Amino acid sequence: MKILHVFKRSRKKTDGHGKSDGYFLEARFGEWGYYLLGIVMEVSMVAAFSLAALLVMIIVKAVVT
Amino acid sequence: MKINVRGRRIFAVITVAAMCLLLQTPYCRGTAAAYDTNRISISELIDEMDKYDGMSVTVKGEVIGDIMIRGEYAWITVNDGPYSEKNLESGAEFSGVSNIGIGIWIPSGDVYSIKSVGGYSRKGDTVEVEGVFHRACSEHGGDTDIHANSLKVVREGYVIPHPFSYFKLLIAALLAGISGLLIYVLVKRKKKYTEE
Amino acid sequence: MNLRPTLNDFRLIGWGIGRVVLSVGLIMAVPLATALICGEWNVCTDFLIGISACLIFWLGTEITCRVTLDLRVSHGLVVVSAGWLFAMVFGAIPHYLSGHFSSFLDACFDVMSGFTTTGLFLLQDLDHVSNGLNMWRHVLTYAGGQGIIVVALTFLFVRTSGALSIYLGEGKEEKLLPNVVNTARAIWMISLTYLVIGSVFLFVALKTCGMTPGRSFLHSIWLFMGSWSTGGFAPQSLNLLYYHSFTIELITMAIFVIGSLNFALHYSVWTGKHSEIWKNIEIRSFAVTALVVTFFVSLGFSKLGVYTTINEFFRKGFYIMISGHTTTGNATVYSSSLVNEFGVLALWAIVFAMAIGASAASTGGGFKNLRVGILIKSLWLDIRKMASPDSAVLSEKVHHLNDLWIDDPLARSAALIILCYIAIYFMGGLLGVAYGFSPSVAFFDSVSTGSNTGLSAGLVSPVMPVLLKVYYTLSMWVGRLEFISIFALIGMGASIVRGRKVGGS
Numbered sequence: 108m109k110i111l112h113v114f115k116r117s118r119k120k121t122d123g124h125g126k127s128d129g130y131f132l133e134a135r136f137g138e139w140g141y142y143l144l145g146i147v148m149e150v151s152m153v154a155a156f157s158l159a160a161l162l163v164m165i166i167v168k169a170v171v172t
Numbered sequence: 173m174k175i176n177v178r179g180r181r182i183f184a185v186i187t188v189a190a191m192c193l194l195l196q197t198p199y200c201r202g203t204a205a206a207y208d209t210n211r212i213s214i215s216e217l218i219d220e221m222d223k224y225d226g227m228s229v230t231v232k233g234e235v236i237g238d239i240m241i242r243g244e245y246a247w248i249t250v251n252d253g254p255y256s257e258k259n260l261e262s263g264a265e266f267s268g269v270s271n272i273g274i275g276i277w278i279p280s281g282d283v284y285s286i287k288s289v290g291g292y293s294r295k296g297d298t299v300e301v302e303g304v305f306h307r308a309c310s311e312h313g314g315d316t317d318i319h320a321n322s323l324k325v326v327r328e329g330y331v332i333p334h335p336f337s338y339f340k341l342l343i344a345a346l347l348a349g350i351s352g353l354l355i356y357v358l359v360k361r362k363k364k365y366t367e368e
Numbered sequence: 369m370n371l372r373p374t375l376n377d378f379r380l381i382g383w384g385i386g387r388v389v390l391s392v393g394l395i396m397a398v399p400l401a402t403a404l405i406c407g408e409w410n411v412c413t414d415f416l417i418g419i420s421a422c423l424i425f426w427l428g429t430e431i432t433c434r435v436t437l438d439l440r441v442s443h444g445l446v447v448v449s450a451g452w453l454f455a456m457v458f459g460a461i462p463h464y465l466s467g468h469f470s471s472f473l474d475a476c477f478d479v480m481s482g483f484t485t486t487g488l489f490l491l492q493d494l495d496h497v498s499n500g501l502n503m504w505r506h507v508l509t510y511a512g513g514q515g516i517i518v519v520a521l522t523f524l525f526v527r528t529s530g531a532l533s534i535y536l537g538e539g540k541e542e543k544l545l546p547n548v549v550n551t552a553r554a555i556w557m558i559s560l561t562y563l564v565i566g567s568v569f570l571f572v573a574l575k576t577c578g579m580t581p582g583r584s585f586l587h588s589i590w591l592f593m594g595s596w597s598t599g600g601f602a603p604q605s606l607n608l609l610y611y612h613s614f615t616i617e618l619i620t621m622a623i624f625v626i627g628s629l630n631f632a633l634h635y636s637v638w639t640g641k642h643s644e645i646w647k648n649i650e651i652r653s654f655a656v657t658a659l660v661v662t663f664f665v666s667l668g669f670s671k672l673g674v675y676t677t678i679n680e681f682f683r684k685g686f687y688i689m690i691s692g693h694t695t696t697g698n699a700t701v702y703s704s705s706l707v708n709e710f711g712v713l714a715l716w717a718i719v720f721a722m723a724i725g726a727s728a729a730s731t732g733g734g735f736k737n738l739r740v741g742i743l744i745k746s747l748w749l750d751i752r753k754m755a756s757p758d759s760a761v762l763s764e765k766v767h768h769l770n771d772l773w774i775d776d777p778l779a780r781s782a783a784l785i786i787l788c789y790i791a792i793y794f795m796g797g798l799l800g801v802a803y804g805f806s807p808s809v810a811f812f813d814s815v816s817t818g819s820n821t822g823l824s825a826g827l828v829s830p831v832m833p834v835l836l837k838v839y840y841t842l843s844m845w846v847g848r849l850e851f852i853s854i855f856a857l858i859g860m861g862a863s864i865v866r867g868r869k870v871g872g873s
Binding site for chain 2: 399402408409410413414416417420421423426427428430431434465467468470491492493494495496497498499577579580583604608609610611612614648674675676677680681682683684700701702705708709829830831
């Protein structure tokens with residue numbers, strides 16, 4: 108039943124930086140909140156980037172037409 | 173030196189083969205069947221959008237996928253082209269083209285006459301739609317669409333029969349049998365190795 | 369000196385390929401389950417045949433290729449490149465049996481397009497395709513996005529110390545975690561988390577668009593898989609134009625931009641290095657090139673005057689541009705519109721964006737932002753050196769998770785791979801022109817296949833010449849694996865013919 112145990116590797120002791128293989132793959136409930144924060148960061152990057160592109164489009168359109 | 177001669181020969185053979193392939197029949201674009209003269213085929217609309225932009229057109233084809241009601245209006249998708257006449261699931265011949273369809277923006281009240289939408293299990297109703305063609309519709313963010321004035325169901329759709337293929341099942345069973353046999357061989361071998 | 373491979377080398381490679389093919393069989397369980405639930409019995413048998421074929425191949429390799437050696441790097445690379453070809457052939461079985469392909473070559477083209485996250489298809493009558501087959505198209509592109517090897521690593525290579533070599537062969541140079549198998553699992557964890565979140569958002573959006581719950585559910589998963597893996601497949605032939613929804617376009621756009629990020633970057637951001645998302649060279653390089661291309665697309669649009677409002681600029685111009693730059697290939701316009709409605713300037717700007725492509729070690733293709741970033745920085749360094757006195761010591765660095773100092777070997781390897789990409793783009797373009805297509809269309813589609821994008825200006829179709837089908841299939845494969853493992857395969861072929869026998873004189 109290896110497939111079921113994909114994300115259930117035994118929790119290893121963390122290294123000096125507080126991270127180890129088990130740390131990431133075996134997130135507890137609280138740690139998921141941490142990951143969601145990462146997701147929010149990534150989405151906000153996309154939003155900021157789209158706004159920048161929108162600005163470029165508005166300027167080019169205003170100048171050319 | 174031997175290798176050089178061989179290398180050159182191989183190169184020559186490959187070059188000749190490539191040339192032969194290149195000289196094959198030239199590419200011809202799959203043309204959708206031309207329907208009767210007062211109607212426009214969707215592929216013609218798509219290829220010459222600037223010519224038909226803002227004009228009133230009539231298209232005829234199969235309603236496909238979903239009827240997406242958005243308040244007072246709804247989106248439907250109509251396909252014409254060979255597969256709207258007879259699709260592959262009903263045993264059509266290959267025509268070499270993809271589906272050719274267009275989104276139709278239509279008053280929600282009109283879509284209730286559509287009883288069947290096309291998909292794997294159903295052939296959609298064939299409808300005739302009259303409306304205004306937009307190359308880049310400003311109301312819909314630049315989508316290419318037709319704003320319908322009228323819709324008429326000209327042929328009703330039906331359930332596409334999918335008779336079960338026992339031949340395929342037989343092949344599947346045969347292959348499963350072979351893999352069962354191989355598993356047996358493998359397990360036996362493993363045992364032998366571990367005993368050794 | 370080249371050594372001729374021994375029987376044991378072949379066995380070892382065969383063993384690896386068997387595992388890769390088995391993982392293709394494993395993935396087929398998903399569409400099989402879909403077909404079962406939807407009651408599509410003929411489709412079930414197609415997948416049963418496919419799964420059995422994969423099983424038989426794997427068992428065959430297990431029985432005949434038993435060796436006690438471990439994989440070396442050269443083996444690993446050949447396992448990857450040859451394994452992808454085998455995966456294509458076995459993956460094409462359900463495709464071909466579905467009766468929607470006029471030849472097995474077409475089915476192979478579609479599977480390669482799926483696994484390499486390209487998104488072009490030769491499948492005919494897509495709008496009448498079963499749910500099972502649609503699930504297979506999208507699952508294979510989702511699996512291909514993470515990498516077939518990553519799939520194999522997750523389940524099938526647990527106790528192999530040679531796993532690193534096959535991981536590296538699949539165009540992924542970075543590890544997330546010290547252990548390769550755990551890296552593969554972390555990649556899956558990131559992808560599956562996004563699968564859940566993305567599909568929920570898409571489901572709600574599709575439902576409010578007026579689709580039935582069942583169809584919304586299936587479409588949300590398919591659209592997610594197509595976007596996340598930067599594949600560009602969609603369940604209907606009109607692709608994203610089918611939905612006529614700005615919300616869905618926005619959600620898919622967010623998904624494929626995030627999907628095009630480096631998995632190592634995801635890991636870094638998720639584990640707390642939030643500033644990495646603004647500092648990373650790949651993000652910066654991507655932002656600069658994408659904004660430059662946006663400038664040219666807007667310029668083209670403004671001059672041509674087909675699309676007039678900012679809304680249209682964004683939903684057509686920006687969406688297609690970003691879809692091309694992330695090598696996704698989701699489209700909100702018809703193929704012919706890329707030529708007729710976009711105009712030459714916007715079209716070539718998008719070709720440029722596709723050529724650059726997404727981030728390294730991501731689901732995307734193309735040159736990769738990392739290489740472009742390194743190249744631009746090293747160019748800048750050279751310019752600075754020219755302008756400075758001889759005695760000045762100058763240096764440049766790029767920030768990618770850590771600071772990397774630019775030196776000649778780094779710049780050289782980036783430039784070499786970019787040159788290889790340009791070569792496959794160019795050869796494909798010339799081939800298209802030789803067949804009588806206009807240069808714009810020929811180069812657009814050639815770059816689209818080589819960079820695993822999947823937008824088409826109208827060249828790719830089931831009636832295109834056989835040679836082009838074969839070239840494009842190879843071009844997708846070569847582009848996805850980033851050349852090195854292909855070179856290893858060619859090298860092995862050469863050493864079979866010309867190599868010296870081991871032990872001989």
